[in-house]
Amino acid sequence: MATGSPALPHFSAVIAAALERGAHVLTANARAARALSVSYAEDARAAGRLSWRAPAIQDWSSWQCEQYEQLAGRSAEPLPLLLSTLQEQLLWKRVQTQQALMVVSPDKLAALAQGAYALLGNYNAHASRRASWAAAHEDAEHFLRWADAFDEECEALAVLPPCALTATLVRHAARLHTAPELLLVGFDRFTPAQNALLDALEHTGVHVGTMPDGAEATDQRLVAAEDEQEELRACALWVRARLEHDPGQRLAVLVPELSGTRAEIDRAFRRVLLPRSAQSPPGATRLPYEFSLGSPLGEVPVIQAALTLLRWLAGPVPGSEVTWLLVSGFAAIGAAESRRLAEADVVLRRKGILATGLGIGTLLRRGDALLPATFVQRFHKVESWARREAGRQRTYAEWVEAVDTQLKDMGWPGHAEHGSRAFQARKRFDSLLAQLGTLGFAGDTVSWADFVREVQVAAHGTLFAAESLHAPVQILGAAEASGQQFDAVWFLQVTDGRWPLGGRVHPLLAPALQRDAGMPHSSPDADYELAREQMRRILHSAPTVVCSYSKLLNGSPARPSPLLGSFAGGIAVPASAPAPQWPDMESAFATEPVAVAPWLAERAAGGSEVLKRQSACGFQSFAHRLGANALEEEAWGLDAADRATLLHAALQELWTVDPAETATGKLHTRDDLRRAIGDGSIDDKVASAVERSFRSTVLAAGNDPWQFRYLTLEQERLCTRIHAWLEVEQGRAEFSVFALEDELDSSIQGQLGALKLRLRTDRLDRLADGSRLVLDYKTADKVTTRLWEGARPDEPQLLIYALFGGIDNVQALAFAQIRAAKTGLIGLARDPATQLMPRNSRASKEGKAAPPDPRTLDDAMMHGWDQALRALADAYLRGDAPVNPKHGDDTCKQCGLYGICRVRSLKAAPASNGDHNG
Numbered sequence: 001m002a003t004g005s006p007a008l009p010h011f012s013a014v015i016a017a018a019l020e021r022g023a024h025v026l027t028a029n030a031r032a033a034r035a036l037s038v039s040y041a042e043d044a045r046a047a048g049r050l051s052w053r054a055p056a057i058q059d060w061s062s063w064q065c066e067q068y069e070q071l072a073g074r075s076a077e078p079l080p081l082l083l084s085t086l087q088e089q090l091l092w093k094r095v096q097t098q099q100a101l102m103v104v105s106p107d108k109l110a111a112l113a114q115g116a117y118a119l120l121g122n123y124n125a126h127a128s129r130r131a132s133w134a135a136a137h138e139d140a141e142h143f144l145r146w147a148d149a150f151d152e153e154c155e156a157l158a159v160l161p162p163c164a165l166t167a168t169l170v171r172h173a174a175r176l177h178t179a180p181e182l183l184l185v186g187f188d189r190f191t192p193a194q195n196a197l198l199d200a201l202e203h204t205g206v207h208v209g210t211m212p213d214g215a216e217a218t219d220q221r222l223v224a225a226e227d228e229q230e231e232l233r234a235c236a237l238w239v240r241a242r243l244e245h246d247p248g249q250r251l252a253v254l255v256p257e258l259s260g261t262r263a264e265i266d267r268a269f270r271r272v273l274l275p276r277s278a279q280s281p282p283g284a285t286r287l288p289y290e291f292s293l294g295s296p297l298g299e300v301p302v303i304q305a306a307l308t309l310l311r312w313l314a315g316p317v318p319g320s321e322v323t324w325l326l327v328s329g330f331a332a333i334g335a336a337e338s339r340r341l342a343e344a345d346v347v348l349r350r351k352g353i354l355a356t357g358l359g360i361g362t363l364l365r366r367g368d369a370l371l372p373a374t375f376v377q378r379f380h381k382v383e384s385w386a387r388r389e390a391g392r393q394r395t396y397a398e399w400v401e402a403v404d405t406q407l408k409d410m411g412w413p414g415h416a417e418h419g420s421r422a423f424q425a426r427k428r429f430d431s432l433l434a435q436l437g438t439l440g441f442a443g444d445t446v447s448w449a450d451f452v453r454e455v456q457v458a459a460h461g462t463l464f465a466a467e468s469l470h471a472p473v474q475i476l477g478a479a480e481a482s483g484q485q486f487d488a489v490w491f492l493q494v495t496d497g498r499w500p501l502g503g504r505v506h507p508l509l510a511p512a513l514q515r516d517a518g519m520p521h522s523s524p525d526a527d528y529e530l531a532r533e534q535m536r537r538i539l540h541s542a543p544t545v546v547c548s549y550s551k552l553l554n555g556s557p558a559r560p561s562p563l564l565g566s567f568a569g570g571i572a573v574p575a576s577a578p579a580p581q582w583p584d585m586e587s588a589f590a591t592e593p594v595a596v597a598p599w600l601a602e603r604a605a606g607g608s609e610v611l612k613r614q615s616a617c618g619f620q621s622f623a624h625r626l627g628a629n630a631l632e633e634e635a636w637g638l639d640a641a642d643r644a645t646l647l648h649a650a651l652q653e654l655w656t657v658d659p660a661e662t663a664t665g666k667l668h669t670r671d672d673l674r675r676a677i678g679d680g681s682i683d684d685k686v687a688s689a690v691e692r693s694f695r696s697t698v699l700a701a702g703n704d705p706w707q708f709r710y711l712t713l714e715q716e717r718l719c720t721r722i723h724a725w726l727e728v729e730q731g732r733a734e735f736s737v738f739a740l741e742d743e744l745d746s747s748i749q750g751q752l753g754a755l756k757l758r759l760r761t762d763r764l765d766r767l768a769d770g771s772r773l774v775l776d777y778k779t780a781d782k783v784t785t786r787l788w789e790g791a792r793p794d795e796p797q798l799l800i801y802a803l804f805g806g807i808d809n810v811q812a813l814a815f816a817q818i819r820a821a822k823t824g825l826i827g828l829a830r831d832p833a834t835q836l837m838p839r840n841s842r843a844s845k846e847g848k849a850a851p852p853d854p855r856t857l858d859d860a861m862m863h864g865w866d867q868a869l870r871a872l873a874d875a876y877l878r879g880d881a882p883v884n885p886k887h888g889d890d891t892c893k894q895c896g897l898y899g900i901c902r903v904r905s906l907k908a909a910p911a912s913n914g915d916h917n918g
Contacts, residue, residue: 014211019040019056021181022180022181023056023183024056024063024183025057027057027058027059029059029186029480031292032059034468036057036483037054064169068165068169069082074177080154081157081158081160082165083162086435087435087439089110090444091161095149096110096113112508113146116506119517120147120509121193124196139508142508170196180206183209184208185211186211186483187482188482188537216540217489217539218544219544220547221545221547222560223546224550224560226550227550231492231493235492235546236271236272239253239272239273239288239490243473249487252473252484252486252541253490254481255492256494257498258292258477259293265475269289269473270287273289286469287471290468292475292476292477293477296462296463297463298456300422300464301328302426303426306330306412309406309412310452310456311452311456312360313383315359318356319353319354323345323348330411333378337375337415340372340375341375348363348366353367361383379410382406386448391447393445394446396440396444400433401437425464428464432455433455436454478531491546491547494563498553500532503521528563547567608759611757611869611872611876612794615792616792617882618880620895620901621876622879629896637714646714647718647818648762650686650718651763652693653689653693654686655667655740656737657740665681666685668736669735669736670733670734670736690722694711694715697711725816728816728824733836733838736766738764740763741760744758744759744806746801746805749873753877755873763776767812771812771830772807772809774812783815783826785815785827791871792868811835813828814827828855829856832853883902
């Protein structure tokens with residue numbers, strides 16, 4: 001008998017005795033069957049046995065399939081072929097052909113019909129479908145016709161859908177070779193079809209019994225938390241305390257429905273039970289808990305890579321997915337090739353090659369010089385195969401064979417070891433492909449593209465869970481815990497809104513039929529009765545049962561479920577979950593400044609962006625100093641940076657510093673601009689400047705007519721923006737262009753020495769009084785002189801030009817904001833009326849210029865900027881790298897270095913007075 005192995009459930013004496021009598025134990029689900037089988041093996045080992053016969057423990061579904069297989073083997077006449085789920089779904093798609101063309105997802109429509117048909121079978125309600133449901137709704141009438149056609153298909157092909165298996169076994173009950181006794185474990189309810197089969201077996205002399213309840217939990221507690229986070233933390237702390245007291249316990253954490261809360265539970269448990277694993281990749285750390293619910297097979301990275309490669313063989317895929325393939329290692333045959341592919345991806349993104357969807361052939365043509373030769377050779381081979389097979393129809397089995405060959409030729413699954421979970425996922429994928437190979441049972445042939453789509457749908461519709469490691473903590477849905485015993489249970493989220501579980505009637509079946517048959521969710525009473533039975537079973541599954549609820553659910557007040565009734569005397573105790581205790585690093589460790597190698601005096605650090613980044617966030621600045629850069633974002637067409645570059649180029653083409661070049665159509669002074677506007681020649685001048693700025697971009701687009709039309713529209717758009725800006729410019733105080741895109745050498749002298757910068761001005765104007773105005777073109781939405789304020793100015797560029805650019809007599813600084821519906825001159829000057837914009841200018845009167853800044857540029861302002869820039873230069877030279885984004889998330893959104901920055905983890909800790917080093 002069982003020794004009570006603490007790491008596994010105690011094997012019930014009732015079950016052990018039944019097995020000794022030759023009974024067959026049937027569980028409601030496969031998880032319970034596995035748990036009982038493992039427990040049996042543990043008991044056998046504990047008893048000193050070296051070998052034993054596998055116990056007769058099966059889940060209901062597996063047992064039925066085995067019975068039918070044995071029946072077919074003994075039958076004199078062939079029985080119908082039992083369909084797999086995928087085979088049945090294929091038949092539903094065949095009978096829905098016309099309606100499937102009118103919906104977004106034919107596969108989902110087929111699955112919906114499959115589910116409705118299964119309900120009719122499980123609840124012995126097929127006879128009711130013969131009556132017209134026109135009074136119900138049109139969808140039910142459609143299903144009626146589909147079901148009739150489906151029956152005809154099954155009869156013609158001599159096949160049996162899985163949901164008809166129970167009824168078939170009922171008809172052949174006398175011929176079944178079953179054990180003399182069946183012990184049923186963990187069934188919260190039986191469907192009418194199950195009851196019919198059990199009754200039929202009893203009539204043949206089989207004894208059918210159910211597992212009696214264990215003792216009701218003697219330790220019952222009801223816990224009330226202020227919110228969901230406190231509830232999860234309290235549960236995790238309870239788990240940790242119990243495991244610390246006795247690591248051999250088997251604990252269960254239950255939730256009404258697991259799929260929607262898995263991620264939140266995982267995060268909370270990682271933080272409390274194994275905080276160091278919070279930043280580890282999946283599978284890198286052995287966790288003391290495991291989830292019963294799997295995830296779609298198609299979302300496991302190694303399978304996701306296979307699916308993407310197969311889709312790539314069928315046609316173009318988004319550039320982001322190509323990037324993922326190149327850097328994931330799943331299509332590389334060695335570490336060196338993997339590294340080369342990642343390096344190539346950076347360049348491909350920078351050149352815009354991955355900005356749109358592209359096929360294998362396009363990538364090979366445009367990236368041949370960048371990609372490893374071995375990769376190019378392999379993918380040329382598979383691309384040639386794809387071209388040959390593009391128009392062919394083959395059987396499912398033939399395409400399955402091709403999948404194996406083509407994936408291997410592409411290098412999948414890559415060179416690296418991916419761990420046990422990936423290995424199991426690959427085995428499950430092989431099994432799925434084998435099932436897909438049987439879809440030709442009806443004689444169908446399909447194209448490669450259609451076959452790949454079937455593979456995608458099947459992989460994403462197949463739940464995959466790695467083999468259980470029998471972790472001491474099992475996290476399950478309330479229904480999945482049936483048939484199992486634990487040392488203690490915590491039932492989360494037992495609120496009136498979540499328990500009992502609600503649901504909707506099936507959309508393809510008449511509601512009245514569902515209510516009459518007692519189908520799931522056909523009435524609130526039915527759901528309540530099922531949940532009450534599950535609640536009773538949970539209370540008998542462990543000596544200790546804790547139920548909890550949060551008083552706030554998604555920000556709204558919540559109450560405990562009425563199913564709790566008199567549980568724990570109806571008295572709830574507060575969760576009292578303490579907040580995580582973060583160590584006080586300042587008191588725990590002695591700190592001292594870390595010196596960095598001094599910046600070489602003769603070496604320029606970069607442009608004005610050096611201090612802009614230092615001002616935004618010290619860590620961002622230092623990371624860039626070490627060569628870290630955000631990954632290039634993919635975008636079809638021109639992005640904001642491209643448009644800004646083209647604007648600068650067009651304005652440089654339009655203006656000139658040389659008065660003699662006005663004869664070539666360029667502008668030099670404000671008066672030149674006014675004359676061009678007056679005589680109408682400005683249109684040609686602007687169009688010509690824009691055309692010249694776009695030449696290289698148009699050439700790079702090649703002969704693509706769509707790209708050509710798109711770039712033509714972009715040129716027209718830019719002309720419109722420039723015309724709006726010139727309306728503002730012609731109203732300015734008198735000026736002439738003094739410098740365009742002029743390179744400046746700057747040196748900012750701080751306490752630690754000089755920081756050299758390489759600068760380039762957008763434009764420098766000479767004003768009527770001989771002074772200078774520094775102009776910076778901006779296409780951003782938020783442009784204001786407030787960007788120059790404080791010890792950490794957001795836009796220090798113009799300040800650096802004015803103070804350290806070696807420009808004589810700077811009397812004005814201004815942004816030229818050039819943006820749709822936001823165009824204007826925004827700046828500061830010693831005398832705004834004579835150096836920026838006259839108060840009564842036409843642009844001001846017509847609202848084409850931004851309202852003037854009421855402040856004037858003065859020495860105090862210049863001194864403040866000087867001090868701020870010198871301090872930032874010193875911080876850069878010191879290598880200051882605090883994680884201190886000036887504007888919080890807004891700054892971080894512009895950074896792109898989340899992968900190497902711990903700003904997110906710092907946000908989880910309580911605020912401190914000082915900055916955090918990166």
